[in-house]
Amino acid sequence: MRPITPIDEFEEACLKANLNNIEQKIIDHIRYVGVFTQPSLTKDLKLNTKPPILSILCDICRKIGKxxxxxxxxxxxxxxxxxxxxxxxxxxxxCSLAWNKDGERLSPENGTCLYHTFAVHKELFQGLQ
Structure with a gap:
């Protein structure tokens, strides 16, 4: 079972991580839209394709995770x-790779979509606030 993120601890960790403007923009956007692909995130935020945004996301997570x-x-x-x-x-x-109704990951390897599709964890989603 997935470890559920304690929201207060996550919010505090985000502040302590001293994310730069772009990193904070990525986190805020992901938490607002809920579901995304690497190309959609790059396009929505008008970011360069290099370095890949998923690599940046991992860096952000390590900063917060610390x-x-x-x-x-x-x-x-x-x-x-x-x-x-x-x-x-x-x-x-x-976030994690999303799954379809048939229990398959939404990924090109599974033949279910063009790009890996990710969904923010439910407790971190802020799109309805």
């Missing part, structure tokens, strides 16, 4: 457990 180490450790462990190749992805702190 200020909530126990939770981040648990998220990374869970991430590795659910990955078919036993690889952890630091972006799992905030």
């Amino acid at each position: 200020h909530m180490p126990e939770h981040f450790k648990n998220v990374r462990k869970w991430s590795k457990e659910i990955n078919e190749y036993d690889v952890k992805w630091d972006g799992e702190l905030i």
Whole structure:
């Protein structure tokens, strides 16, 4: 089961992480839209394609995770457990690959969509506030 992020701890960790304007913009956008792909995020935020935005997202998660180490450790462990190749992805702190109704990941490898599709964790979603 996915470790649920304690919101107050997450918000405090974000402040302590001293995210720059672009990093904060990425987090705010993800938390607002809820579902995204790398190309949609790059386009919506008018960012360069290099470095890839998912790499930037991992850097952001590591910065935040440093200020909530126990939770981040648990998220990374869970991430590795659910990955078919036993690889952890630091972006799992905030979002995960989305799944369709048939239980398949939304990814080009599964033939379910053109791009990997991610969904923000429910407790971090802010689009309805």
